[in-house]
Amino acid sequence: MTRNKINSLLRKITDVNDRFFLKNGFNFARLEYLQIEPTIRCNLNCIICDKEMKTRTDKRDINFEEFKIILDQFPLLRQLNFAGYGEPLLNVDIFKMVKHAKSKDVFTYFATNAMLLNSNMAEKIIDSGLDCLIFSVDSGVSSTYNKIRIGARLDVVRTNIKNFIELANNQDILSCNFQQY
Numbered sequence: 474m475t476r477n478k479i480n481s482l483l484r485k486i487t488d489v490n491d492r493f494f495l496k497n498g499f500n501f502a503r504l505e506y507l508q509i510e511p512t513i514r515c516n517l518n519c520i521i522c523d524k525e526m527k528t529r530t531d532k533r534d535i536n537f538e539e540f541k542i543i544l545d546q547f548p549l550l551r552q553l554n555f556a557g558y559g560e561p562l563l564n565v566d567i568f569k570m571v572k573h574a575k576s577k578d579v580f581t582y583f584a585t586n587a588m589l590l591n592s593n594m595a596e597k598i599i600d601s602g603l604d605c606l607i608f609s610v611d612s613g614v615s616s617t618y619n620k621i622r623i624g625a626r627l628d629v630v631r632t633n634i635k636n637f638i639e640l641a642n643n644q645d646i647l648s649c650n651f652q653q654y
Contacts, residue, residue, distance in 0.1 A: 510557025511564040517624040537566040555583035562589040571601040580604045588625050590633035595640050
């Protein structure tokens, strides 16, 4: 596909201001907000997840070196969402990735199903400097929740979230404000 066709397509599918389009193509380096999928693996089998994702055989994580190569292409980046179909806490490099983004003064966040959020994981999240942690909870009713999040248990999720909040409060870091830099 030629550069002109790519630019034309990007103009059609985005509301990106023309200032992002250069003579030589789309200037990704000027983007300030980015989403990177750290893994497409998940510890659950939720009914709400894409069927094709569940059956993929190429489930893998992005490694730290790949992440750095990607991130370093965005010098103006202000916010980074570690999101996608997978559970970010399954990627062993997630905390190194967060720390690397934080070293570039990037606001970082991700969502978790909280099933893996034990005290060790909670400490790592806090130590990484993650700015915002979002808990994916589809219902407060156990029977409903457990039907949606197959492989999860609401009582475990509640306990994990409660323990995380207590730990974060003890370290006086509990705050999740999305910032517009």
